[in-house]
Amino acid sequence: MVFTPKGKHLVAGEWLDGAGTFASTPAHGPSHEYAIGTVELVNRACEAAEEAFWSYGYSSRAERAAFLRAIADEIEARAEAITEIGTQETGLPVARLQGERGRTTGQLRLFADHIEKGDYLDRRVDAALPDRQPAPRPEIRLVQRPVGPVAVFGASNFPLAFSTAGGDTAAALAAGCPVVVKGHSAHPGTGEIIAEAIEAAIRKTGVHPGVFSLIQGGNRQVGEAVVQHPLIKAVGFTGSLAGGRALFNLCAARPEPIPFFGELGSVNPMFLLPEALKARAETIGQGWAGSMTGSAGQLCTKPGIAVVIEGADADRFTAATVEALGKVQPQTMLTDGIAKAYHDGRARLAERNTVKPLLTTDSNGRDASPNLFEATGERFLADHALGEEVFGPLGLVVRVGSLDEMEQLARGFEGQLTATIHMDAADLDAARRLRPVLERKAGRVLVNGFPTGVEVVDSMVHGGPYPASTNFGATSVGTMSIRRFLRPVAYQNFPEGLLPTEFLG
Incomplete structure (x- = not known):
C-alpha cells in the first residue's frame, strides 16, 4: 500500500486538525506537514477515553485479546509502508525497522495470550469463618482491576516498539485501560500510520473509538496537559532523564497524584573479571564494540562503561575494542537534536583532564562515528559527569587496581537498567562478591553477554532504581508490565451475582 500522511490527530475515531502545523525532519525522503497538538485536543481525547473505559474496562478478556490481535494484523497489513516512512524519518536501517515491527506485533499477541490465561489477575479468596472466635471472619476476594485512562509518550529511538502501539500501549489495552498517545515529533508519519492500523482494528472489533487517541507533538504544552489531566490515571514514558523528571514532578504535584512509569536511560556498566579477561579479552572487546554501536548507540541498554583490572589483559581488551570501533562507518542519528547532544557529549569528555582518549572521531550534522575514552577508577569516582549517559556510539573504559576497587566502584554507580558480569569458572568467587551489589543497582543482571536486545518474555525486567x-x-517490557496499569480491589461478603465476571472464569 502507498501511505500518504494526513498530517492530522486521531481523537476517538476522528481525524482532526490542530493549531497550525510543524514540518517533519526526515533523515532522507520528503518532509510532511503535521498538525500541532493543543490542550483542547487533549481534553477531547481524555474525555473520550473516560467514556470508553465504562465499556472497555469491563469487557471480557477474550474481547480485549481479539482487539490486540486485530491491531497486530492491521500493522502487518501495512508492513511495507511502515518500513518506508519509518526509515525515512529515523534513518534506521530497513532490517532494524522490520525487526522492530515484528517485536511490536509479537508483544501485542503475547499480551493477548497472557490475558486469556488470566494468571495476571492474581485472584485470591479467603473463605468466611463464621464460627471463628472471638469474632467471625467475612469472605474476602481479591482481583486486579484496570486503573482507567492511561497516557503514553512515544519514544524517539523506537518508533514502533516503544511508541504508538508499543509495549506501554499494548500493556494498557490488555489491562482494560484506554490510551491517549502523545506522539513523538521525530517520527509523526510512523505514528500516524500505526494509528490508522489501530483505528481499523477498532472498526473491525467494534470497541468504543475513545479507547485510543493519537495527538501529535510540536507543542510542549501537550505533554504537560496530558499528564495533568484529571481523567488520566497513569503515564508510561520512555525518554531523557530531564524530560522524564519534569513530567514525573507534574504527576506528583497534581491534586490527585498518579504513577509515572518513566524509563529514563542508563550507562549499563560491564565488569570484566580477571580470568574471563585473560581468556577472552579480544572477543569481549569486539562484542562490546558491536553492542555499543548498534543502532548508532541509540539504545537505552547500550553498555557504555567497561570496568577492567589494570594490566596486560586490559591492554589487549582496549586494543581489540579500538580496532573494532575503527571499522564502524558513520551512522545517521535519529534527529538533529540527538546528534547535537552526542557531539556535545563527546566534546565534553574530550575536554576533561580526568579522561584519556583512546579513539576520537569527528562527525558532521546528523552523522555519528564511534569514540572511546579511558579513566582510572579513582578519577571516575571523583567526577560524577563520567557516569552520565552519552546517547550514541561512545564508550568509557574504567581501569581499577584490584577486585576490591572494582567492588567499590560498583557500589558507587547510580541505578541502572542493566549490569553485566563477564566471567569464567575461576571467577566465581569474585562474581559472588559483585552480584549482591549489582542486583541492588540494576533491574537486569547479565553474565557473559551484552544487554542490547531486550527479550519480550514473561521474565524480563526493563527498569531499575532511579x-x-x-x-x-x-518493568516496561514483558508481560509483567501489565501490572503498572492495574490495582488490587478486595470484595468482602459479595454475593456471587454481584462479583466481577473475572471471578467466574
Missing part, C-alpha cells in the same frame, strides 16, 4: 526509571518495582 535514575534508570522512576519506579523500581515496574
Whole structure:
C-alpha cells in the first residue's frame, strides 16, 4: 500500500486538525506537514477515553485479546509502508525497522495470550469463618482491576516498539485501560500510520473509538496537559532523564497524584573479571564494540562503561575494542537534536583532564562515528559527569587496581537498567562478591553477554532504581508490565451475582 500522511490527530475515531502545523525532519525522503497538538485536543481525547473505559474496562478478556490481535494484523497489513516512512524519518536501517515491527506485533499477541490465561489477575479468596472466635471472619476476594485512562509518550529511538502501539500501549489495552498517545515529533508519519492500523482494528472489533487517541507533538504544552489531566490515571514514558523528571514532578504535584512509569536511560556498566579477561579479552572487546554501536548507540541498554583490572589483559581488551570501533562507518542519528547532544557529549569528555582518549572521531550534522575514552577508577569516582549517559556510539573504559576497587566502584554507580558480569569458572568467587551489589543497582543482571536486545518474555525486567526509571518495582517490557496499569480491589461478603465476571472464569 502507498501511505500518504494526513498530517492530522486521531481523537476517538476522528481525524482532526490542530493549531497550525510543524514540518517533519526526515533523515532522507520528503518532509510532511503535521498538525500541532493543543490542550483542547487533549481534553477531547481524555474525555473520550473516560467514556470508553465504562465499556472497555469491563469487557471480557477474550474481547480485549481479539482487539490486540486485530491491531497486530492491521500493522502487518501495512508492513511495507511502515518500513518506508519509518526509515525515512529515523534513518534506521530497513532490517532494524522490520525487526522492530515484528517485536511490536509479537508483544501485542503475547499480551493477548497472557490475558486469556488470566494468571495476571492474581485472584485470591479467603473463605468466611463464621464460627471463628472471638469474632467471625467475612469472605474476602481479591482481583486486579484496570486503573482507567492511561497516557503514553512515544519514544524517539523506537518508533514502533516503544511508541504508538508499543509495549506501554499494548500493556494498557490488555489491562482494560484506554490510551491517549502523545506522539513523538521525530517520527509523526510512523505514528500516524500505526494509528490508522489501530483505528481499523477498532472498526473491525467494534470497541468504543475513545479507547485510543493519537495527538501529535510540536507543542510542549501537550505533554504537560496530558499528564495533568484529571481523567488520566497513569503515564508510561520512555525518554531523557530531564524530560522524564519534569513530567514525573507534574504527576506528583497534581491534586490527585498518579504513577509515572518513566524509563529514563542508563550507562549499563560491564565488569570484566580477571580470568574471563585473560581468556577472552579480544572477543569481549569486539562484542562490546558491536553492542555499543548498534543502532548508532541509540539504545537505552547500550553498555557504555567497561570496568577492567589494570594490566596486560586490559591492554589487549582496549586494543581489540579500538580496532573494532575503527571499522564502524558513520551512522545517521535519529534527529538533529540527538546528534547535537552526542557531539556535545563527546566534546565534553574530550575536554576533561580526568579522561584519556583512546579513539576520537569527528562527525558532521546528523552523522555519528564511534569514540572511546579511558579513566582510572579513582578519577571516575571523583567526577560524577563520567557516569552520565552519552546517547550514541561512545564508550568509557574504567581501569581499577584490584577486585576490591572494582567492588567499590560498583557500589558507587547510580541505578541502572542493566549490569553485566563477564566471567569464567575461576571467577566465581569474585562474581559472588559483585552480584549482591549489582542486583541492588540494576533491574537486569547479565553474565557473559551484552544487554542490547531486550527479550519480550514473561521474565524480563526493563527498569531499575532511579535514575534508570522512576519506579523500581515496574518493568516496561514483558508481560509483567501489565501490572503498572492495574490495582488490587478486595470484595468482602459479595454475593456471587454481584462479583466481577473475572471471578467466574
